[in-house]
Amino acid sequence: MIVVMSRSATEENLKNVEKRIESFGLKCHLSVGEQRTIVGVIGDKKKIGELEMGAMEGVEKTVRITEKYKLVSREFKPENTVVDVRGVKIGGEELAVIAGPCSVESREQLRETAEAVKNAGAQFLRGGAFKPRTSPYDFQGLAEEGLKLLREIGDEYDLRVVTEIVDVNDVELVSKYADVLQIGARNMQNFRLLQAVGKGNKPVLLKRGLAATISEWLNAAEYIMSEGNDDVIFCERGIRTYETFTRNTLDLSAVVAIKEQSHLPIIVDPSHGTGRWQMVQPMARAAIAAGADGLIVEVHPHPEVALSDGDQSLKPKHFKAMMEDVKKIASAMGRK
Amino acid sequence: MIVVMSRSATEENLKNVEKRIESFGLKCHLSVGEQRTIVGVIGDKKKIGELEMGAMEGVEKTVRITEKYKLVSREFKPENTVVDVRGVKIGGEELAVIAGPCSVESREQLRETAEAVKNAGAQFLRGGAFKPRTSPYDFQGLAEEGLKLLREIGDEYDLRVVTEIVDVNDVELVSKYADVLQIGARNMQNFRLLQAVGKGNKPVLLKRGLAATISEWLNAAEYIMSEGNDDVIFCERGIRTYETFTRNTLDLSAVVAIKEQSHLPIIVDPSHGTGRWQMVQPMARAAIAAGADGLIVEVHPHPEVALSDGDQSLKPKHFKAMMEDVKKIASAMGRK
Amino acid sequence: MIVVMSRSATEENLKNVEKRIESFGLKCHLSVGEQRTIVGVIGDKKKIGELEMGAMEGVEKTVRITEKYKLVSREFKPENTVVDVRGVKIGGEELAVIAGPCSVESREQLRETAEAVKNAGAQFLRGGAFKPRTSPYDFQGLAEEGLKLLREIGDEYDLRVVTEIVDVNDVELVSKYADVLQIGARNMQNFRLLQAVGKGNKPVLLKRGLAATISEWLNAAEYIMSEGNDDVIFCERGIRTYETFTRNTLDLSAVVAIKEQSHLPIIVDPSHGTGRWQMVQPMARAAIAAGADGLIVEVHPHPEVALSDGDQSLKPKHFKAMMEDVKKIASAMGRK
């Protein structure tokens, strides 16, 4: 941490700053400039993390040099983490493709979807049983009934099952049926939920919050890992900006940023990321070209009657076309 | 809802759109323009809320005319709601002022703060016992020990107690000690938590999410009210924008927007809203001038040693000065 | 400037960094931490401003401590600047109120408006003669004809005239008729235009860009002042955020920020800032309570037939009500 003293800071202000730094067992290093004095704080990263100096008299601002997360960082673990989901890998040479409807609506809907996405090459089936919806009057999901259908159809087509968890009390229940627990964008900083899945034994798909910074996202993953669960997969799903043409702004540079800062795998959700089914295919290609380890895509056999997110769901034939495109890009990238 | 057909939509596309609308028990009204046909959907608001049309062939876009929330709306209840917190009103003629430290740290810290804010005119004591922090390694609060201190000191100074709840399982526990339950910005769309406090019997202070729209915020309040709890107070605390000079961008037009759309009271948090203690006083004045029903302000006897949010906490003497300023504005506004 | 070396930086990297800093006539000051070395750059502010280090090998990041602007800063000139517009002051004890239609449409429209705003207490008449419109097919203004009307009606009612300039070649022309030249949000970083009005002799009203930071805005004013024109007035007019309820998000904390960083006056535009006429009155009050030196407000005798910005224009009767409200707040603030 660097503490920038204001021009009008007194000798006493500076003394107090030094005293406080030393009281944390840290050392000071002064740079006396023409206009300002700058104090470098040297010592244990964790202790620096706890230090707050901005409210002291004579302090103009403080600048943090190091991030607080550790376990998720590439500095801590240089080689890529590969998450193994009952034999299917995420983060390895092969791309991971998760596909399925926004909400589980019925056995027929789910089976029709599963068959289509399996044939097109997906290894994972997604579907919401507990839906976090903006309005309390929107369809909230089939709950455990939905989980059972996911498990049943997943097994039928040898697809791993990914589904969202929204309640800290549901870890056991959802883990009974699902292979991967998804933390949705609205819960990225629901720290109790992060801790709960961190104590569980299922891989966690951690979506980026609607307005989360890269740093906050990495810290959210640190919440999970610090509880003992190392199997975290990031998922970029678009951020909220001023632009209204798309539902969100898909930030593909986040893929590169996460790869630089962390050893954990990252996949991309072009369905929520754009909110328009016509854009899913080109943005899926772009995601893979940026270096993503996989995709999560909404597919519905009849999007026009979907109970949620119909606008952004692909029909099976469009999903198939997308997969063909993606394979070409993957191959150009030296991946499978 | 209005359905805009694309220029290339066929007769059959239009037929299907009409059929689907009618299948929901709704009526269609067609406007045939030179280039496009537009379909107005007429009927029950709740049914329209469930209708999704954007994925149908020939549909260019859909425009929602009515919002999905009802109980929170001024259309539903034209007169202002006044929330009664054991005799102290929020939303009435008198302004409500909530003050206290970010985190409860010790009895001494809390007592010193309580005495100062009581003397300056605050009616409520705030303080965090469960802190949602970006990093798992940051101070997480004193938990129940903090709640007990809040109750004890609150009673000693006849201050109502406001504190944050972060876990769906803590409603009973926190309600035992606190007078008002606060939902923090990061949990504004933690729908399970909203439902849990909606089933409780304590007034709820609902902070705006970091990147929440006015509409999403109103819907979050609807989650609480639809469970039976009518005592909801909004709290504007700044939104996330590109600007980095301030921690957040305090959106005071939200005060006017909420007053226009809803009958519920709204207060403002200039501490989180700016992140800089020097800005709290002028922005507190501005909030009241915009029509806010009160303020929530961070006050700490020694901000330079605060365990969290020291940069934005007022010292007691600055809080006193702020209160004097605010009283002048309140009086100019015909309030107390 | 502070240069943070990466963990893996070599001795040679550090040597090169020091060499480059010294080649600018600046001095280095090293802090050797446990994990990283940090280099403080000491010396002439202007030279530091020219230094770019981020591309050097072994450099993780650079942090600028000082801003590049000087003439606009309060550090340079601690006392408030008061701009004198032919005897009417902006930035002094009395509030400055600029009012009038978005576009000058006709003599009748302008006279009716001028009479109303003069009677309500405004000292300045605004109106666009050159309109920067999003579409080339929108009404672009009456050009010189509009300027003539502004001058004529301004003189008739003893109102100072404020109008926008959009072309670097129009400085002489617009200065012939107007008392204050307005730089619109879209031109805040049209540096040639800034330089041109900087060479002129009329006060400049500098609107904040749609997505401009406080720092960029101050630098834009520095462009004007560095050409010799000291009469710059800032105008906060809302920034672009994700929120769509309002046209822009009026950032009143910018008033406090500018007052802190600069000696120049600042006024607020609640009309563009909200885009909704019903919000203008409360946000005008809030602006004054935040410490603004005045207001610029759109007033139109018949907003429903305005050629532009009808939605956000006040009718004369609403402007009068606003002025009465504003006077109460001004008085509570100890201003006139």
Place this chain on the structure above:
Amino acid sequence: MIVVMSRSATEENLKNVEKRIESFGLKCHLSVGEQRTIVGVIGDKKKIGELEMGAMEGVEKTVRITEKYKLVSREFKPENTVVDVRGVKIGGEELAVIAGPCSVESREQLRETAEAVKNAGAQFLRGGAFKPRTSPYDFQGLAEEGLKLLREIGDEYDLRVVTEIVDVNDVELVSKYADVLQIGARNMQNFRLLQAVGKGNKPVLLKRGLAATISEWLNAAEYIMSEGNDDVIFCERGIRTYETFTRNTLDLSAVVAIKEQSHLPIIVDPSHGTGRWQMVQPMARAAIAAGADGLIVEVHPHPEVALSDGDQSLKPKHFKAMMEDVKKIASAMGRK
């Protein structure tokens, strides 16, 4: 356009709305719902573009269905436009690659760069002679001297020359030396400059504004085309969001949006889009995979001593690696 009447609108309000619509030579079509009446406006698109209704009594809101631009739209011209720059095509089967330093600094710097980018496969040389810089004290470019060097070196290596124009009076001067005139992000809504290059005879590279919507960007291009210049190339260069890890947020979905709405070509600038040279290569790949027609990339032989934008400039060897990657993706996309 659709006009939504408020619930409390009177019969007279509705009459006035209808009267005003008809006064523009347009027709009304009423949908009378249970709670609200909705008025569809039918007729000539241009006339509807001029209609403003939001300020009329009884009107709750208005919704525009059609965009105001025409010449740039794919509706107007379904087939792709290919811009011919003295024999080199932009928008055709072959990708267009523009590379070079942020600023022209010297003949040696430019020649070294030109040789490297030509060898790696670029067809265009870029370089700034007039630099729009945030601070007046930053390096502002070599002006005409820089233009001459660009022309000289461009011819030496058979590279087309792209350079920015910042002044409405410089069209003739810059056109004398350059093959393509670039409008920078800060000038995207400098409408006079757009009109000036629209009257010129050189292709225009139109960068997206820092916070411009897709719609505003298309309208900016319409300004150029409506003056008679059909050779417009869009350039996505990142938008301003809350995220600070990258300099801007590169919005690759804009490539898909522009391709959908317009027939004009679009290229991507991963250098400004990310602000970090390490991210340029993966984001260049992603841009091409999303469907972009080319790239504009900052290359500098010695980024560590660049006078501007060193952090985001590629060294020649990294540019070469990027081109090899890009060729693989182009080939997977069926392009050259």
